[in-house]
Amino acid sequence: VSVNIDPPADAALADEPAPTSPGELDGLFEQASIAANELDSIGRSGRAAMLRAMASALEDRGEAIIEVAGRETALGPQRLSGELVRTSFQLRSFADVVDEGAYLEATIDHAGPTPMGPRPDLRRMLRPLGPVAVFGASNFPFAFSVPGGDTASALAAGCPVIAKVHEAHPATSGMARDALLEGARSVGVSSGVLGLVFGQEAGAELVKHPALQAVGFTGSLAVGKFLHGLASSRPSPIPFYGELGALNAVVVCEQAARSRGAEIAKGLVGSFTLGVGQFCTKPGLVLVPATEAGRHLVDALAHEVGGTAAGVMLSARTAKGFATRANALRLLEGLSVLAEAAEPGLHEGYWRRPLLLRADADNVAGPVLEECFGPVLVVVEYDGPGQLNELVERLGPALTGTVQADAGDEEQARAVLGQFSSKVGRVVWNGYPTGVAVAWAMHHGGPYPATVGSIHTSVGQTAVRRWLRPLCYQDVPEALLPPELHDATGPPDAVPRRVDGVLILPSAGGR
């Protein structure tokens, strides 16, 4: 599954973009302020049309943008075209969210008596926060970068975006911006709707800018912590939505190991080597029973890993970071190498080899419990249900927790699922954690360090909630209220609402 093409040609596509100056940053916010008014005045139907036009413009330029992204990231045309499909799908999904309007949480409480005396007329709706920052990821040049889910959900909410471009794919980012601006122009929204910022220092200045209202970030724990600190210590603190990574442990129960050991080994190796292990949901630890079935599974894992190929990582920095952390892991007391992919190896250019390690249960601590971004998986054998629960207890919070269980594993599986439920954002049953569907029921987040800042998801339709805040209107005349809060509404203003405490859906045809 790992990528096997030429290394990325860093900065080979254009001169490195000049860092954004403070004056340019101010200019981006001035333009964003104009765009915020435009996003408001075109209304929900205008914003939905804009998001759909953006999706189409991105698709129209697909071939060219995939070619450039391929050269910048080494992710390969197949993965990149899949990611572009996902990115357009996300833009259109958020158009549907805006059309439906439930995300507004429109609420009306008519004036009336209460045990505390008369209550005024109160109407509440979510409103856009204003200009927000989006920090793109190296590993998703489309879906979690300039045209990705953070941008799509913020635009859906009505917030202009100023995106900090990841240095791994500046040319791709510029092309994506051009496509999205074409979509914006088609509904009369100006270029302030999506500004680009280059350079790490400019990124920090972006977070500190007084006009900024929130930050969406996808990336490493270290950078996430740093930017969260900046956002929290501003004279006027703003919400920070940081999506980081996780260990994403997998538990294999005894009956599952017996009945599907080879299949699980194959699936797990596919999952941890997918995209050269460069996913925030990459499984990093697997707990296997110390039984015959478990040992067969471990043998199968080693066999599978031996059959994988090295892959090109995203950047020199990523490749170096993985080598450093993977080498530190293999040198730890109680850790040993079970298998490694064929050459080329750990230290040659951007190429890195999938690596399977084994740790004693006693050594499940420190770095073994931390994310290692790249194709490494640590196997730990547990000697029974008691030790399994004790090991799962030791795990930190994560994006996901996976259980492999078959008939006969019920008791153990239920216990582990319960343990995971209190510390992950998604529990996976008889599957693998990589692959994060864009869906209403998806939650891609988790307690720190899976995410940092406010509680949130960065994938799925509910991600729009991050860019909104409630506003209550007390006794405000109807002429001054948003149309969704008028007593009588028809399409497109008829949205799901709560009126005098009761949820009401628009009548048929309202959607």
Added chain:
Amino acid sequence: VSVNIDPPADAALADEPAPTSPGELDGLFEQASIAANELDSIGRSGRAAMLRAMASALEDRGEAIIEVAGRETALGPQRLSGELVRTSFQLRSFADVVDEGAYLEATIDHAGPTPMGPRPDLRRMLRPLGPVAVFGASNFPFAFSVPGGDTASALAAGCPVIAKVHEAHPATSGMARDALLEGARSVGVSSGVLGLVFGQEAGAELVKHPALQAVGFTGSLAVGKFLHGLASSRPSPIPFYGELGALNAVVVCEQAARSRGAEIAKGLVGSFTLGVGQFCTKPGLVLVPATEAGRHLVDALAHEVGGTAAGVMLSARTAKGFATRANALRLLEGLSVLAEAAEPGLHEGYWRRPLLLRADADNVAGPVLEECFGPVLVVVEYDGPGQLNELVERLGPALTGTVQADAGDEEQARAVLGQFSSKVGRVVWNGYPTGVAVAWAMHHGGPYPATVGSIHTSVGQTAVRRWLRPLCYQDVPEALLPPELHDATGPPDAVPRRVDGVLILPSAGGR
């Protein structure tokens, strides 16, 4: 309207409670962990019954608790019995929220094909965060303290509460806890459901405790910032929901001043002197037209203030703080005293006099734009729509913004309402900001410094959202799913849900 009874008898009711030791704090968390499981296993109907039993237990002890609170806070029996009604109402409202179940945001996406390939079965629901801290307010011994909205909403969510008791009313807090625990016992929930912490240092340790999952705070900007810093800089940061105060500006338009000047003056003085000005929604600044009608209104304000009486503030600290800030204001360049209530005056014991100041438009800056907790209102005259908009632009974010407007004021009122909408949590039309109804459509919050930490409301049914986080179940067998996420549900598990993207309400009888 101001209170006119004996000063509070600090610590006269009992020995000052001993500060909670680190060992005692650990013990509270151990008990809370037991209670968390109990809250889970009694389910939504059990938690609703618990909240209703708590409300009844509080009412049953009403007379005794009001007597004690009166001695601790000087708020007087009328205000306190009203607040107790509100507090019981809140507990019962959250019971209704739990019964209805929409707050769970239950979502089901069945497995199926997507443009990105097959999607697994995904089901999402909000789950309790775990033990949370509640910091009570001095000015609301019931409604924003131990038995208040933070506690009620957290218990509704299924989170045990450890409450930091405000030093202004320890005996009241102890009695409130006893009442709530009686309600908990009636449904088999143990005392770990509501622990009390005494002392400022113990409060800080509470926020830093590794087992804590979130903080609800009502109080001053200084303390809120300090605790938010602690919550954000923990090894594992947690959400902080800080409800502070605000300037709460009021704009009077010309026609409103002409037609209702005297009435507005009366209403405004009633609002800023209510509870001796000790409300987070107290209006602190009024913008009045520099016209004949405006000057009549200012004269009427001065007349009304002259007719008010001094009131007893909540504590020595509150009274001293108000005197310091009010004196600093009156000594500012460009500020002058328009009126003051009759003696006793600014420096006598806990008594403080309502104060009306005037500031030139040029001096609307610095302390004039900050909250002054207590009975003071600053009047500023504006010379036309341009200066009015410029002055409103200068205002910082706030909990509320109020517009007084009549026929003929439309253009100006619309502009000011638009300005307020971008920086307050509630816009009030031809009313006054004090009085925060407990209702679904209420929003009591606002951009920093009105609140600090995550975006939230501390009043109204949606306050429950603070104590929850989403969990996604991928391909998990039905037997291991919460009943609300089963395909087929009946009462009490049938809740409003989104299934395959479509919102569905339980059929009649489901609610």
